[in-house]
Each structure stands twice: as C-alpha cells, then as structure tokens.
Amino acid sequence: MMASDVWKEYESNEISHSVAHHLTAIHELMGDLGYARVSDVARALEITRGSASLTLKALKARGLVVEDHNKFLKLSEDGRRIVDSILAKRAVVRKFLNEVLKLDEHQAEVDACKVEHLLSAQTGGQLLHFVHFLLSDDPTAQQFLAEFWSKLDQNEEWQWPVQDVDQLFNLESR
Amino acid sequence: MMASDVWKEYESNEISHSVAHHLTAIHELMGDLGYARVSDVARALEITRGSASLTLKALKARGLVVEDHNKFLKLSEDGRRIVDSILAKRAVVRKFLNEVLKLDEHQAEVDACKVEHLLSAQTGGQLLHFVHFLLSDDPTAQQFLAEFWSKLDQNEEWQWPVQDVDQLFNLESR
C-alpha cells in the first residue's frame, strides 16, 4: 500500500528543477564570465529573457539571488549553499552511473541532471561515501568492481523491466 | 559548460510524476480491491475526484488506461508496461538506498519515489545488475559490503555538501 504522504513530497521540494538550473547557471557564469545578468542566464538556459526575468525575480524575493546596483546577479549565501549541494549530487551520481554502472557519458549526464535536485542530503552523502570507497585503490573494492564488470560482459540478461524485483532477490533479504 | 539540451530533457519524459502514480494506483487497486474506479484512484492518491477524472481522461486518450462499460478502469498493455518499469526501478532504488547505503526506510522510499519515473531503462537495468550482485552471496561482494559498512561506522566525515567532488576523487580517475 502506498503511503499517500510519500508521493506528494515530490512537489514539496526545496527547489524545482528549473530553479536548480537558474541557480547553477549563475554559478557557472560567474566562473566563466565573471558576472551574470538576466540575459546571460537566459542565454545559458536557452529560454527567453522574459522567462528568466520572472523566475529570477522570484529567486530574489526568496533571498537566493541578490542584485547589484547595476542589475548584476549574484548568489546569496543560501543560494550558494543550494548550488553546492546540487553540484555535489550531480557529480557523484554522474560518476556512479558512468564509471561504475558503465552507462555512456551522455546518459549518465542526463539522468544525473534529472535527479540531482531531488535526492536528500543524506542520500547524497551516503552515495558519496560509497562511490569514493568503490573507486578507491582498496583491493577489495577493486576486486569487487572487476568481478562485477566481468559479469556485465557475460551478458547475463533479464528482460527489462523485471516483473518482480523482490523475487529476483530471493525475498528473504530483509 | 552545461549542454543546454541536457537539462531541458527533464520535461520531455514519457510520463510525469503525477501520471506515474495514477497508473501505479490503478495497478495496486486492482491487486487490493480487484477493481479501480476514478473515485478509488482519487482516494488512493488523496486528490479530488475532479482532478483524477481529468488526468485519467487524458490517460484514456493516450491509450494507457481503458474503461469498462461501467466506468471501471484497467491498464492497457502500454500502461502495464510502464507500471512494470516504474515499479522495478522503484524497488531496485529503494533496495539500494536502504540495504546498501543504509538510509532509513522512509528516506529510501521517498527518494526512490521521486526518481523512479526519471531514470532511463538502461540505468534501471544496470542498477539492477549491480545491486543483485552486490547483495548476492558472492564472497567478494560480501567482503566489499562488510568493509564499506565498517568504514561508514568509523564516521570518516566530510562536511556535506562537498565543495569539489572531483577533487575528492583525485581528478585522475578517468
């Protein structure tokens, strides 16, 4: 039975996908150009200036973005904190998908981009610990990865989607 | 530099979060009650009948839901296929977060629910292979997990979010 309070938490996120990319665009523009204006954000995201203007106005009202005396944008302390957490999650998810699960880079990039703003801080932190150990020079980790990859090559295939995943795991693993 | 075609793929998904849960609600109601009507879906999702009626009308138009001569709903072949892929992704992600990363069950449930409809079939399949091997009785997998968990307990902590994840991985891991 689905706890109905679970699926509704999707909307009650700190930030939306759109907001996440408005904020990260400002961050990247500050690095690339040294500044970020409404038009620069709009260009980076390939949306109209009007759309960016409205979204950024809301972000200024929320205190995530601050504006110069000359319409130059900057991340606030809170905005910077959010961008850091998003970029960290994106990086670790991309790394996991690409370097562990061996998905091609574009697929890893796309999927990481889709989930980066949805994962909790706990999940991001635990995943970071996991991937860090997995890709370290620890011999156990390296042996494990080698065996996993060799199994991948052996093409032991289920047809996806699997009907009952729990059954595949022998049911008693709880 | 963000490839701007990447982040826009977020909207171009086969199904939305809302649609995913309308479909899975029908699936679960069929199992629990043996039938599923508009009101049953609305109750299960805790939304109004009006909202469910409109969304389900669109799903009928898309051919994912079919309607009885007496307003009883059923998944079509396509709808069933989508539900299968969603439930499989949800199950494997939940299992990974809870049983590998040791996140509490509620957090695992919530995060899995958020990303289930966003992951590609490739990602779902690869993650299934990975978790299946990781939780198998293969001694290498078990040893790896034991070491990982012991490291977790040792509380080697970064402050999250980590500023530069790539730096943490020594940069040269590609």
Place this chain on the structure above:
DNA sequence: AACCATTGTTTTGCTAATAAAACAACTGGT
C-alpha cells in the same frame, strides 16, 4: 542627432496539475 543593438520588464497566452464547487446519475435504506 539619428540609428541600431542589447538589456530588462511586463503583459498575454499556453500547458500540466491541482482544488473547489456545482451538477447529474445511480444506489440503498426506510
């Protein structure tokens, strides 16, 4: 000065997903 490009904003309209409320149709109890 006249012109043009760029910038930022505002207004209007669109879609998806919801709530709220009104309504019609059916069902069951008395």
Place this chain on the structure above:
DNA sequence: ACCAGTTGTTTTATTAGCAAAACAATGGTT
C-alpha cells in the same frame, strides 16, 4: 416514494514554467 450517499463530470480558479510580443532604458556607431 423519498431521502441520503456515492460516483463521475464539468467549470472556474490557482500555481509553476515557459513563449511571444511589446515596451522602455541604455550604449555605441555613424
């Protein structure tokens, strides 16, 4: 037969996020 409850739909309104278009302000070129 009547009343009450349930069901499904429609209409109206809201919010987030976009486009398109109009507009004003600035800045540079000739």
